[in-house]
Amino acid sequence: MSDLQRLLGYREPIFNAPMAGAAGGALAAAVSQTGGVGMIGVSGSPKKEWIEEQAGYVASLDSPWGVGFMAWSLETDLSPLESFLEFSPSLVSLSFGDVSRGAALAHEAGVLTAMQVGNAAELDRAMEDDIDIIIARGGEGGGHGRNESGTLPLLQLATAQQLKPVVAAGGVGTAHGVAAVLAAGAQAAWVGTRFLSATESLGHENFKAAVRQAGMDDTTYTRAFDIAQQLPWPAEFGGRALRNQFSDSHEDLSSWEASGALRDQMVQARADAQPDMAPVYAGQAVQFVQTAQTAGEVMAELSGFRQILNDTARRFA
Ligand SMILES: Cc1cc2nc3c(=O)[nH]c(=O)nc-3n(C[C@H](O)[C@H](O)[C@H](O)COP(=O)(O)O)c2cc1C
Structure with a gap:
């Protein structure tokens, strides 16, 4: 059993990433109940009712669950974190921005903290920060983050330091992928x-279908969607999404070109779930999403890592 497993009490060393717009309470509960750590992803400033509804899925579970925030959105308003802490999560993840106030609040409540890091400098800072668990996240991952290091180099750098528990993110989509990062x-x-396309995921069916059809070469790393929507994402965090008509024709979109009309168009495209125009955030592991499955079925497949590690050890003995 690893240190982190002892701390958090999970059976399977698999966390679903906190994905705003996809990982709500239903997904987190399904992952938790099948032995992993279910994480709820929180976008900008959620309503209290939304928080209560999502927390309702997980709050009474015996298994560990957590919640993930974009640190920059908590800098002006800590209330979403305060509201979630009332439901006693096992873990709070804070990524993309200054994590100090959020981490202090979580620790006051006796809750462990995690942070995603995307390059060597950020890793160094996280080792100093008041953060308990390091998530080494490579640029092949879906959604927002840096695009500066692949998962494996960053993971090797982080684990070699042996200072804090390290979890690997970015591009892990199969049992072989889980086995690889555990071996590293x-x-x-x-x-x-x-x-993303799990039955319990919050995404619209149009977006889930686009994810199932896409392959490894169909993603792009871009800020164009954020610029078009005039979202205040720090410039160092672009996002990996499915390539679509919009990203292909706006590769070099700059802030001064963004307009109210473009923002309205993008908001409408998201509301209408149009995958040609709206962002469908997904990483290179989209290759391995081929059918509609439940989160439990995905967990069962990923849990095949034990057999793979045993076979590998035998092959090279
Ligand atoms: C649709 C989507 C939404 C995401 N939203 C968040 C988020 O709200 N907060 C966060 O910390 N990370 C978010 N991420 C990033 C994930 O935490 C994680 O870094 C990434 O999914 C790992 O790579 P993978 O997609 O290859 O598994 C999101 C990722 C995706 C695909």
């Missing part, structure tokens, strides 16, 4: 894209 020293895998 990670204590668990943090899996986003592979859960």
